Amino acid sequence: MHTHENTVRLMPDVASQAQPHLAGALDWVGMDGIEVPVLFDAGDGSVQRSSAQVGAFVNLTRPDKRGIHMSRLYLLVDEYLSTRPVDPSVLESLLRGFLESHKELADRARISIRFDQLVRRAALRSSNSGWRAYPVSIEAHLCKDGFRLEVGTEVVYSSTCPASAALSRQLIQDQFAKDFDAGKPLDRAAVLAWLGSEKGIVATPHAQRSVARLLVRFHDGAPLNLIHLLDCVEQVLGTPVQTAVKREDEQAFALANGSNLMFCEDAARRIQRALDADDSIADFHVRLEHQESLHPHDAVAYASKGVTDGYGNRRG
Template sequence: MKDVQNERDERNIPINKVGIRGLRIPIVVRDQSQQRQATIADVNMYVNLPHHYRGTHMSRFGEILHRYAHDLSLEHLESILTEMKQRFECEEAHIEISFPYFIMKSAPVSGMQSYMEYRCSVQASLGENLSLTMGVEVPIHSLCPCSKEISSYGAHNQRGIVRIQAQTKGFVWFEELISLAEKQASAPLFTILKRSDEKYITEKAYTNAKFVEDTARDIALALNRDERILWYHIEVENEESIHNHNAYACIMRNKTDED
């Protein structure tokens, strides 16, 4: 059959990224406590396309990914990208994977256990060298210091979301980044809480009031202390409970530029 994709293109314009987006597939990822966890991922895969090729062979992306979906470890991610470069005869290959990740958490007083959902992601690229960025989205509880200071009693609370992206030079568990984010909030969130737990969380948040800026800066300090983290991008967004807008803070730092 005629291979239309391999026809020569005379427009002389290379394409930086071409591939597939929004492929949903069951995968298995590494789990710190249970070793492995099955989940469902949304996957994007791209390669660069030289100017003389008209198109690329889209089916090859899925073929490569399905062979490794049983264990998307760091080693296998590099193997996927290497095979992409070989199969597509390209100089750069990219993969983006995002998925729900569940951690069993115990309530702070009752010890009641329940699964808490987080959104995790991995972005990997392979040109001359491998670049790997891991990400987490962590829901948190925040209490406003200003509201606490000016009110005779009580203070307004909000649900927040922490997003961390980090490039590392050593292995880092998703659980480590999730725990780091929760520790810098006014209080963490849980799926199931008994009354004794609700009292504890409410009082903990009240004694640990934080602006969105406080949370972002405290997370940055914790990431600065971790020598495995080379670069990070932090976003903290609080869904305000008494304002018709969200509060937002962002911190970016490339630690390798300072060496």
């Protein structure tokens, strides 16, 4: 007859074993690329579930401790982000949970969340609409100085070069002078026909797909209104890329490009002025990239509300 005893087998925990020869405090320790669903209201009152990649970190202040409790960070991320819509209060509570789970090990915590937010966009002229996926990055920090949160996203748009447009107009003028004798009266019907022919557009300005990368810090208490931010930037640029497009929409897009000629400097200043005027935004950093069709390199401009160094990086 065998007696079975209920015993708990102790599992080895090598992370708790100090290594004096490798002692030292660490800036950040944690995990990146955690796969988790997140709930987010982009500002239209509709909470959307998205697949996210999350980074969760604390610092390690104890030189004598070999590591942190990564499983605790993971479980807190899962508990908070998969069940509650992301907002500043939820993220601050989550980071406080990070520190509470690492008492005497850490005094700073941070989290990064990366996902795509689908926003429905109406066509320019027709009654159609379609979806745009905007990349969203949320970075939150908690330390003795308090809680800080920044939101990043991107706006993709078309930019038509003003210099190229001027050169194209000059060539069209030259072609007009060749095709219509200065000594003869102009025939309106002939001119209209000429303008509608390929001869009437012997040159076209170059345009390119362009990207505005935004990093924004909202004032304390302000909602994370992503759609308002996107609308603001797309409206001042005038030529955001489109979704559903019929002929009338494409023509309207061509008209918008012709009415919004811009260098990357122009685009940067437009966005800078618009975000400066937004009372909900405490600080911002913008990188404009015009992916040139003329050159193999890009034209780039930076703009910021705060002080920047000579490379466009914010100080502080």
